[in-house]
Amino acid sequence: MTVIDKDPASAIADIQKRFEAAGYICDRHIATSIYLSNKLDKPILVEGPPGVGKTELAKATAELMDADLIRLQCYEGLDESKALYEWKYGKQLLYTQILKEKLGDILEDATGLGESMDKLHRFGDQFFSDQFLEARPLLQALQSEKQTVLLIDEIDKSDHEFEAYLLEILSDYQITIPEIGTVRAKKKPIVFLTSNNSREMGDALKRRCLHLYIPFPDQDREREIIRARVPELDDRLRNQIVSFVQQLRTQDLKKLPAVSETIDWARTLLLLHADTLDIEMVRNTLNLLLKFEDDIENMDREVPKMVTVAIKESR
Structure with a gap:
């Protein structure tokens, strides 16, 4: 996505509109980070709870740029032979x-x-x-002749040692291969690193990145997201779904329902031809929102009250 040279406020507003037109509800904070990343040639470290749209942000950026998305999924034990x-x-x-x-x-x-x-x-x-030489994702992004979006997904699952491998590419967009020499980017990739905050990132990595935190959305923002992703859904049922999920996130749960799970639940209720929430249907589909049996059992007795509140708020 090329940022047109105009005043920053207009450029940021344009980015926000283009994301929303593509189905990714992008607030001004996110749009500003994308603008600064483009202008400063800096990677973005995107942190936040699982399922709030961190990976989708990289995918949406690649789509809007008509760029190749190169994804590196991180895990414990990942080394340069699999990444570089x-x-x-x-x-x-x-x-x-x-x-x-x-x-x-x-x-x-x-x-x-x-x-x-x-x-x-x-x-x-x-x-x-x-x-x-067998190029892995990081080297592929540097060798590409066209614009790429490099997604280093769930960097917090990798080891501290792997972070050291990333520092050269994050600061200078280059990689040194001892047997060959330094490989510099033919076209600088747009780099996203995502983290679910399972561990603290090192200071050296953070210094090289812009920081963006995406929290769970408020009720209005989540309604916009569901409207964009499940446009066939009736307004009243959409409001009820979001109200119910927002109530769940105030509970003491092992895992709070993510935005991606709200979208899945909305699609499920649409598939079941629901036109309003009812207690039995919510209980039968609660496993789409809650992933631990203890959470489902603990919330079972709260479902009637929460459904009543959701219906009342949708009027």
Whole structure:
């Protein structure tokens, strides 16, 4: 998404409108972060509870930019061979076997061990060139000829060591490969890092990024999101759904229902041809909102009261 050169307020408002037109309800805070990231060439570290739209923000940005989305899903134990690059060892071995008979030709005019070793080293260097390099997501983003959006998803699930691998690409948009040298971005990617706050990010990584926190939306914002994602839903039922979910988030639960789960529940009630909330239907579909059996059991006795409040607020 190219930010047109205009005054910042107009540019930010334009970003917000374009996201909303694409179905991603983007408040001014988010739009401002996108604007600054574009102008400052800085990655964005997006933090917040699971399911509030952090990953969707990167996807929506890629769609609006008509850019390739390159996604790196983080997990414990992730290392550079899965994130940056690795060598095609099988191909190297195959070529070694095929070219073994050529070694005699290469060394036949060598005089002495030293000259033979020099020739072998030059021969071996061919096996650590671009044609034997397997690019992983981070390197793919740097090598791409067109604009890309690089999504480093759930960075908090990775190890502290992996953060160190990211610092060079986050600050200079480049990667150093010992056998080849430094690979610089052909076109700087738009970089999003998402975190569910399962651990604290290191200061070095935070310094290189703009910080954006996306909380659970308020009632008005969540209604806008449901309207954009499930437009077929009746206004009254939409209001009831959002009211019920907002009440759930005030409870002492192991996992609060995310926006993505509100959307799933709205689609489910639409599929069931519901026109208003009723106690039995809510109980039968509560597992779409709550993911722990203890939470479902504890909320069962609260459902009648919460449904009554939701219906009353929708009038």
